[in-house]
Protein backbone atom coordinates (compact mmCIF):
# COMPACT_ATOMS: atom_id res chain seq x y z
CA UNK A 1 0.00 0.00 0.00
CA UNK A 2 1.29 3.45 -0.91
CA UNK A 3 0.81 6.67 1.02
CA UNK A 4 0.94 10.34 0.10
CA UNK A 5 0.66 13.44 2.26
CA UNK A 6 -2.74 15.14 2.43
CA UNK A 7 -2.24 18.57 0.79
CA UNK A 8 -4.48 20.18 3.43
CA UNK A 9 -3.33 18.74 6.80
CA UNK A 10 -0.27 16.62 6.04
CA UNK A 11 -1.78 13.36 7.27
CA UNK A 12 -0.41 10.24 5.56
CA UNK A 13 -3.24 8.95 3.36
CA UNK A 14 -3.46 5.65 1.52
CA UNK A 15 -3.52 6.23 -2.23
CA UNK A 16 -6.38 3.73 -2.49
CA UNK A 17 -8.61 5.88 -0.23
CA UNK A 18 -8.89 8.93 -2.47
CA UNK A 19 -9.64 11.23 0.48
CA UNK A 20 -8.07 12.17 3.81
CA UNK A 21 -9.79 10.55 6.83
CA UNK A 22 -8.55 13.38 9.08
CA UNK A 23 -9.91 16.41 7.19
CA UNK A 24 -11.88 14.98 4.26
CA UNK A 25 -9.68 16.63 1.61
CA UNK A 26 -9.43 14.77 -1.69
CA UNK A 27 -5.92 13.44 -2.27
CA UNK A 28 -6.68 13.52 -5.98
CA UNK A 29 -5.79 17.21 -5.70
CA UNK A 30 -2.26 16.11 -4.84
CA UNK A 31 -2.09 14.09 -8.06
CA UNK A 32 -3.30 17.04 -10.11
CA UNK A 33 -0.63 19.19 -8.41
CA UNK A 34 2.01 16.55 -9.23
CA UNK A 35 1.01 16.68 -12.90
CA UNK A 36 1.15 20.47 -12.84
CA UNK A 37 4.60 20.28 -11.22
CA UNK A 38 5.90 18.33 -14.20
CA UNK A 39 4.20 20.57 -16.78
CA UNK A 40 3.23 24.18 -16.05
CA UNK A 41 5.42 24.72 -12.97
CA UNK A 42 8.42 23.24 -14.80
CA UNK A 43 7.83 25.66 -17.71
CA UNK A 44 7.39 28.58 -15.29
CA UNK A 45 10.67 27.66 -13.58
CA UNK A 46 12.41 28.23 -16.94
CA UNK A 47 11.72 32.00 -16.82
CA UNK A 48 8.75 32.61 -19.08
CA UNK A 49 8.56 29.24 -20.83
CA UNK A 50 5.00 28.88 -19.52
CA UNK A 51 3.93 31.09 -22.44
CA UNK A 52 5.30 28.48 -24.88
CA UNK A 53 4.81 25.16 -23.07
CA UNK A 54 3.47 23.57 -19.87
CA UNK A 55 -0.21 23.44 -20.83
CA UNK A 56 -2.31 22.59 -23.85
CA UNK A 57 -3.33 25.79 -25.60
CA UNK A 58 -3.51 27.12 -29.15
CA UNK A 59 -0.18 28.65 -30.16
CA UNK A 60 1.91 26.70 -27.63
CA UNK A 61 4.44 24.02 -28.54
CA UNK A 62 2.75 20.66 -28.92
CA UNK A 63 4.87 18.48 -26.64
CA UNK A 64 2.37 15.90 -25.45
CA UNK A 65 2.35 12.33 -24.21
CA UNK A 66 -0.92 10.42 -24.60
CA UNK A 67 -1.52 7.53 -22.22
CA UNK A 68 -4.18 4.82 -22.31
CA UNK A 69 -6.03 5.83 -19.14
CA UNK A 70 -7.16 8.89 -17.24
CA UNK A 71 -4.25 9.51 -14.87
CA UNK A 72 -6.44 11.57 -12.52
CA UNK A 73 -9.46 9.27 -12.26
CA UNK A 74 -7.55 6.00 -11.89
CA UNK A 75 -5.84 4.95 -8.64
CA UNK A 76 -2.25 6.29 -8.41
CA UNK A 77 -0.88 2.76 -8.04
CA UNK A 78 -2.08 2.10 -11.62
CA UNK A 79 0.22 4.78 -13.05
CA UNK A 80 3.11 2.31 -13.39
CA UNK A 81 0.85 0.05 -15.49
CA UNK A 82 -0.36 2.79 -17.81
CA UNK A 83 0.71 2.52 -21.43
CA UNK A 84 2.05 5.35 -23.55
CA UNK A 85 0.09 5.46 -26.81
CA UNK A 86 1.71 8.45 -28.49
CA UNK A 87 4.38 11.08 -27.94
CA UNK A 88 4.30 14.37 -29.85
CA UNK A 89 7.24 16.79 -29.85
CA UNK A 90 7.00 20.19 -31.57
CA UNK A 91 3.73 19.04 -33.14
CA UNK A 92 5.31 15.95 -34.74
CA UNK A 93 4.55 12.37 -33.72
CA UNK A 94 7.83 10.83 -32.55
CA UNK A 95 6.32 7.68 -31.03
CA UNK A 96 3.08 5.84 -31.75
CA UNK A 97 1.98 2.46 -30.52
Ligand SMILES: [Zn+2]
Nearest residue numbers: 006009020023
Ligand atom coordinates in the same frame (compact mmCIF):
# COMPACT_ATOMS: atom_id res chain seq x y z
ZN1 LIG B 1 -6.12 15.96 5.53
